[in-house]
Amino acid sequence: MEQREIDCFLVLAGELHFGRTAERLHLSQARVSQTIKKLERRIGAPLFERTSRRVRLTPLGEQLLADVEPLQRAMRDAFDRATASARGIDGVLDVGFLGSGAGMLTSALLDTFRSRHPGCEVRMRETQFADPLGPLRAGDVDVLLTRLPVEEPDLTVGPVVIAEPRVLMVPTGHPFARRESAELEDLARDTVFGVVSSAPQYWWDFHVPPETPSGRQVRRGQSVSTFQELITLVAAGQGITPVAASVTRYFAHPGVAFVPLRDAPPTEVALVWRTAGLNSRVRAFAQAAADAVRANGGPAAF
Template sequence: MERHETEIFLTLADELHFGRTAEKLLVSQARVSQVLKRLERKIGAPLFDRTSRSVGLTPLGRQLHTELAPLNAQLTALVQRARAAARGIDGVLNVGFLGSGAGQLTRDIRRTFRERAPGCEVRMREVQFADPLGPLRTGEVDVLFTRLPVEEPDLTVGPTVVSESRVLAVPCHHPLAHREVVSLEEAAGERFFGVTGGAPAYWWDAQVPRRTPGGAVLERGQDVSTFQEMLSMIAACQGVSPVVASVATYYARPDLAYVPLADVPNSEVALVWRTDGTNARSEAYIEAVREAVAAHGGPMAL
């Protein structure tokens, strides 16, 4: 059997519909019918029972599908491994992430990348907001999922993977803790946090604004270096802070409350890499991220 015959037979056996098979393979229905008829003449017997209302495998067709499908999967994997080796995609790719990274898209991205580079191992490494871009610049990670904005001449901002609303993290007994929604204007008398380390000032200001939308100054108290440190400080009544909505899921604590914020724009996560530091592994991963986002219909909205 030729490659296109195998592809059409296996797809039709899965779909049992000429139109869906043609659409999936980006060919015409006439092409599917022609190839199938030629294959059945080559074998000498029908592989499908076809009526005006249904398509089904004959006993011979079921037998062929049972034996051919695993062989085709093995051949496809072999070709993918050969292509990956030829492109230099074997080895290790270090992927940095801040907070929850790509969130629920992580699994889809990983699956897509494995299909592209089955011989490459992905190692996930957490970065802290005290130095959110440092591990990327030093080469500790090859690509990085981080919060925007990133406005650095040596770094390239790629596809946005997550866009999510914000909440205000407060101690569980705080006067605002049981509100259904709150604004930064109402929290203007609270103390917020600064950050230690090498985080760009514009980046931290986007995460924790210096002013409310109405122009009121938001007082900053103690500097923090990690997210867990900040949550502990909030629980100890040392301040409050805007955080993203997914924190309520991934960092739920009995001593904290997360109240939806009404007047703060969504926070976005994007993939970032060194402009002059890509290789075959990172480029394959970047394409996998683009494909996963496109398949989802755009960034994950939370």
């Protein structure tokens, strides 16, 4: 199949008018018609229904459009990325991160991006539990490394860079601290720290479910706004909380112990950006993240 045939088909499928299609492609209407007929002969069935009043896709044409459009878009994006890499990207990219960001993969991600775009300055900014998505929405950061889930209509979730198990953080003197593992049912046996008002409810419900798998209510304590506050409260014996396993490496504290939470779903960190704020710098950073993950053999694990 020739590229001209694909272009004719896609433009005509969008315009549903031979005259406008010819104008957009800088061809004659006769040439457009010949090209479509050639494509239909190649496929073996009509792709368009033509009458004196209108042009519309046949069911086969609709199926072909659904299959071809994503491929065309992916090819265009690939050439855009290659062009951006060849030209280089200048300016400043503000990258937000929650907690430890991408963990051990952070340096590889930054190195990949900086080697491709040495003219672009990267500035890292920490975000907090109190308002994990606020800095992104306010434009204080261009892209954010944050814990999933993120289910916001104005935000796009990009490559997942970390996938890791969860552990239960408890005071060192807690009975659970002597156990080899814990399970989600154990959350009903103590106070678990509560919701910060600015965090999406579904985000906290994933990390601290309101009920155990058997339906027992989880008692939630006071709200927290920073991770240091959370650790301090646990060390003081005020409650327990599920956390990512990487916390044991990056936020060790003499007053807390970590117990594997064997039946909890894994937690992931992904790149997130404002859908309306997608630009060449964000696109290039997302590509660098995807390539760093691929070079690592998949999302980093603790």
